Amino acid sequence: MTEKALEVRHLIKTFGGGRSLFGGRRHMVTAVDRVSLALRSGETLAVVGESGSGKSTLARMLVGLEQPTAGDMMIAGQDAGKLRRQGARAFGKVVQYVFQDPVASLNPRKTIGEILETPLKLLSGYGADKRRARMADLMDAVQMPADTLSRYPHEFSGGQAQRIAIARSLAAEAQILILDEPVSALDVSVQAQVLLLLQELKQKFGLSYLFISHDLAVVEAIADRVAVMRSGRVVEQGPVEALFGSPQDAYTRQLIGSAPRMRRTDP
Numbered sequence: 001m002t003e004k005a006l007e008v009r010h011l012i013k014t015f016g017g018g019r020s021l022f023g024g025r026r027h028m029v030t031a032v033d034r035v036s037l038a039l040r041s042g043e044t045l046a047v048v049g050e051s052g053s054g055k056s057t058l059a060r061m062l063v064g065l066e067q068p069t070a071g072d073m074m075i076a077g078q079d080a081g082k083l084r085r086q087g088a089r090a091f092g093k094v095v096q097y098v099f100q101d102p103v104a105s106l107n108p109r110k111t112i113g114e115i116l117e118t119p120l121k122l123l124s125g126y127g128a129d130k131r132r133a134r135m136a137d138l139m140d141a142v143q144m145p146a147d148t149l150s151r152y153p154h155e156f157s158g159g160q161a162q163r164i165a166i167a168r169s170l171a172a173e174a175q176i177l178i179l180d181e182p183v184s185a186l187d188v189s190v191q192a193q194v195l196l197l198l199q200e201l202k203q204k205f206g207l208s209y210l211f212i213s214h215d216l217a218v219v220e221a222i223a224d225r226v227a228v229m230r231s232g233r234v235v236e237q238g239p240v241e242a243l244f245g246s247p248q249d250a251y252t253r254q255l256i257g258s259a260p261r262m263r264r265t266d267p
């Protein structure tokens with residue numbers, strides 16, 4: 001893999017503008033405003049900021065759920081748009097997205113085995129026996145029992161469901177994960193366990209994480225570097241110790257000042 005897992009340059013996304021049905025001007029929102037940042041291979045880059053600062057829009061553009069208004073996006077050294085045009089298979093083998101609400105992200109009508117089967121069929125090209133073995137390995141990797149595969153999403157707690165969603169994101173053997181508030185819906189004690197699991201998986205499989213969060217305690221526990229967003233802009237970025245130790249920007253200082261702390265979860 002190239003040195004940079006992800007890179008965006010001067011990325012802009014505006015919503016609205018133009019004329020409404022009734023002829024009035026629609027209010028324009030610049031959700032992402034000339035953002036430049038890079039996720040290096042093997043690191044966790046946290047993007048942090050209050051609600052509405054543009055974090056999710058940034059993540060959604062990277063995986064093609066939103067189209068940028070302007071700017072460049074590179075994924076594993078390739079233009080993101082070009083990579084996506086190669087199809088879901090090519091794209092899914094490079095980058096995966098993990099959602100905030102794990103239970104809602106799993107199809108309630110399918111067993112966990114069926115849920116994992118879909119990306120394995122689409123992305124791995126393995127036969128049935130190999131797929132079964134791979135599913136058992138994935139459950140093992142996320143520390144869930146093998147009988148998980150025959151059960152349904154509603155049978156699991158939020159933390160267990162997020163482990164399963166993480167297993168699904170690993171099925172394609174993509175090395176870049178975009179984690180959009182992956183522990184925000186979980187209790188604090190469960191958050192710590194899932195963060196520890198993410199750290200272990202990152203080391204084991206050589207993953208790179210773009211970790212979106214509004215929670216500085218979580219970010220301090222998991223990130224190598226942090227980018228702070230406010231009103232669509234990156235106001236400060238740097239290594240986690242430097243950013244928390246001596247924040248340069250007034251807004252970063254204010255965010256840190258009002259946040260509870262959490263211990264780091266290095267395995």
Ligand SMILES: Nc1ncnc2c1ncn2[C@@H]1O[C@H](COP(=O)(O)OP(=O)(O)OP(=O)(O)O)[C@@H](O)[C@H]1O
Nearest residue numbers: 015029031049050051052053054055056057058214
């Ligand atoms: N589809 C959309 N149409 C119009 N405005 C949007 C759309 N999506 C996001 N926005 C606006 O863009 C801005 C950034 O939103 P975004 O969801 O990216 O922020 P966020 O930091 O992820 O917040 P949250 O943590 O609440 O999700 C907000 O002002 C939001 O209202």
